[in-house]
Structure formats: structure tokens, C-alpha cells
Amino acid sequence: MLFLFGNTLLFGQVKTDPILTSKDTIKSQEINPLAPAKAAFYSAILPGLGQAYNKKYWKIPLVYGAIGTTLYFYSLNNTKYHEFRDAYKSRLAGNPNEKYSYLDDTRLITAQRFYQRNRDLSLLLTAGFYILNIVDANVDAHLLQFNVNDNLSLNPKLDTNEINFKPNFGLALNYTF
Template sequence: MNKIVPISLLFFLSGTVSFFAQVKQETVLVAKDTSKLEEIDPLRPAKAAFYSAILPGLGQAYNKKYWKIPLVYGAIGTSMYFYLDNQKKYREARNEYKRRLEGYEPNEKFARLDDSRLIAAQKFYQRNRDLSSLFVVGFYALNIIDANVDASLIQFNVNERLSVRPEIYPTDVTFKPNVGLTFNYNF
């Protein structure tokens, strides 16, 4: 038993010594290189425009600007609604005018309108239909342009090293103050 106590004491002390020993860990600090620019994809604006041309709003989804998609469909859908509504009313007025020229009795919907009013209604609805079609095409083109410009601006370099500051400096001849802007780039 005398031998067991010193051996167990030796194991106990060796365990506590390793338990209380300090382990030195090296920490390495890595500085982020701010001068390195992100990779620029020159085809990104073309892809976004192509996607928007295929399906309106798809270019906005490609640019991750999801909040613009309801605006695109709202503008194009509203214009399309007015186009279809004016087309329907134009056809009704035209068909009624044709019926009257053929000698039929006026339809009860258009009974209070004479022929000159039906011609004016046709011109009115035709003009509004054509204007609505221009809005449909315009909003479709605006959708494509927005996707292209947004994809271009996503890649635009904006960091702390770029600055534009107003500056007031005197003219060389009259020494009156001039106001201007300076563009600074710090390396």
C-alpha cells in the first residue's frame, strides 16, 4: 500500500500540472484589403435588359430589386386595361354607327346619341386607345431601361476614397469668390 500512494500521488500531480499549464495560442490578425475592387461583369446590364425584354420584371428580379416588380406590372397592366376598355367602347360605337347606316333602329344603349355624336365617340375612344397603346409600349421600354441602368449602377464603385466637395476659390484677376466642385481620389 505504501507503493500505491506515491504512484497515485505522482499521477495526480502530473494531471494537475498539465491542467494548470498555460497553452500559448497565436492569434493572427488579417487586415481586409480595401483597395481590391469587386469583379465587374460587363455583360450584367445586357443580361438584365434581355431578361426584362423576355418577361417584364425579370430583369428587376435578376438585379434583386424585387420591390420594382409590382410597379412594372401595375404600370403595364393598367395601361393594357385602358387599351382594352377603349378598344371595346370604340367597337361598340363603330358597330352602332354601321347599324344606323344600314337602316336598323338605334340600340337602346345609344338611342339618345345622334350620328355626329357616334362619330365623335369613335374618334374619342380611338384616340384614347392609341394613347393607351403608347403607354403600354412606353412602360415596357422603361422596364427594360430600368433593368439595364440598375444593373450598371450596382457595379458602380462607391467607397470612402472617392469624394466630391464644394470649394470656394478666388479668381486670378478680380479675386472675387467662385464656387466649384472638386473631385478627389485618395490612394
């Protein structure tokens, strides 16, 4: 009888002991499930605004640098394309352009195709960087909600083999409670 009552009292003390209660780290943080959608929406409205919403301010110059550079090359290639196209059209009309008089018809057509292809590629890259801006804001907002603390660790492990004394490489993932 004494053994049964003694164990019951021991378990009663374990349940009320504040040292053994654990705090759930994920539930203590407030998670906003709409934050990724809001960040993506902000980046779609104004590029870089989603990065500002995520408080990743260092990414904003990268976004504007990428989009601005591709827009610059689009404008440059579009201008050159129209110059060569107009020179070719004026030559066909019998009014040759003095600026491109040293080029024959095939070279004018080749230059038109070159600048047209580069213009289209620049526009495609601009759209790609715009979409990448939206995806980056969305993924970054998702990753901000993950629990990353010191309890998670990834440590490389190096042991020596006791038979031939060669190093053994390994990787250990530890989670401490």
C-alpha cells in the same frame, strides 16, 4: 560611397514595405460583362424579372403598375370604341341602338375617333413602359458594376471673399488613395 549605398538600401526597403502597397479596388471585384445583357433579356421575357435579377425588388410593383394601368385603359377604350362603332353601324343598317339613340351620327363618329385615339395611345404607352422596363434593367446592371466607395466624395465648398466678405461657392471633387 556611403551616400550611394545608403540610398540603395532605402529604396530597397520602400519596395518591400507592405504599408506602401496599394490594393486596386476595381480589379478586386469580379465584373460580369454579360450581366447587363442577361438582365435585359430577363426583362424582355417577363417584365420585372430583370429587376429581380439586379436585386431591385422595389421596382417590380412599379413595372407591373405601369404596364397594368396602360393595359387596363387600352381594354376600356377598346370596349367603348367597339360600342360606338357597332351603334353607328347598326344605325346605318336601319336598326338603331336604343342605348345611344340620343346621339346623332356626327357624335357617334366623334366618340369612335376619341376612343380609337385613346386606345392607340394606351397601346403606345404600354409598349413604351415595356421598353423602359428593359432599358432600366440593362442600365441598372451596368451601374451595379461601378466602383462607388468612400474614397470618392463630392463636397460643396463655401468660402468668404477676404476683400468684400461675400460668399464664394465652389465644388470640389476629391479622390483619396
